[in-house]
Amino acid sequence: VTILFADIVDSSRLSLSLDPEALRNLLSRYFGELSAVVQRHGGIVNNYIGDAIMAVFGMPFVHEDDALRAVRAAVEMRETLGILNHELEAGWGVRLMNRIGINTGEVIAGDQTQGYLSVAGEA
Template sequence: MRICPNCGEENSERARFCQACAAPLPDATSPPAETRKTVTVVFADVTGSTSLGERLDPESLRHVMERYFDAMKAVIERHGGSVEKFIGDAVMAVFGIPRLHEDDALRAVRAADDMRSALDALNQEFQAERGVTIAIRTGVNTGEVV
């Protein structure tokens, strides 16, 4: 499989041009060219996670955090982004890698807003099941990467 450096589309090994955007594909024998891309990053961090950990037993905390991470990942992917990594109780997502969209920054902002809405729904369940709620702080930034 050859990945288009322009749009991220997967192409067959024999393809010389991208099937999606017609950009020339790099020669399989040459190292990939480093290019600048505009990427938007969404970062969401749970506030007060230390006190949450003190109020819940380890199994309950794991259950709450797994459901939180699953919900955030679903929202991010629904908007065309991908989770770059989970860092402790934080989620770092990227828009524009590997697949580029003209409106990646807007998609990221909408995803961040929907993450808050999804958390509101989750918090109703968490409150009913475990007597806790969680809050997040989100940040969105767009810039060039190599």
């Protein structure tokens, strides 16, 4: 399994510069665009943690190239953010930067009966 974690740089500054509704709308737009990228590459968004996205590649279906899919998703996420920043700058007066980490390893996955897939392990 490969895990991708994307986190906004300096999000505390962002939360101080925007009112709560504007921040919610901005994050919703950011999450929507980047989550779509994950899905296009065969991953699933496992969790949103504050301003971060945790995505899983290789669950529930394993592909031989799950790590490569995650890397390709990360590259496209960076490109998508570059395009999205034009909209964010025009609408909210901000530009976002993010950091993306990827790791591959064995995990134990919980049951997805409540619409949430718990994942724990070395990945």
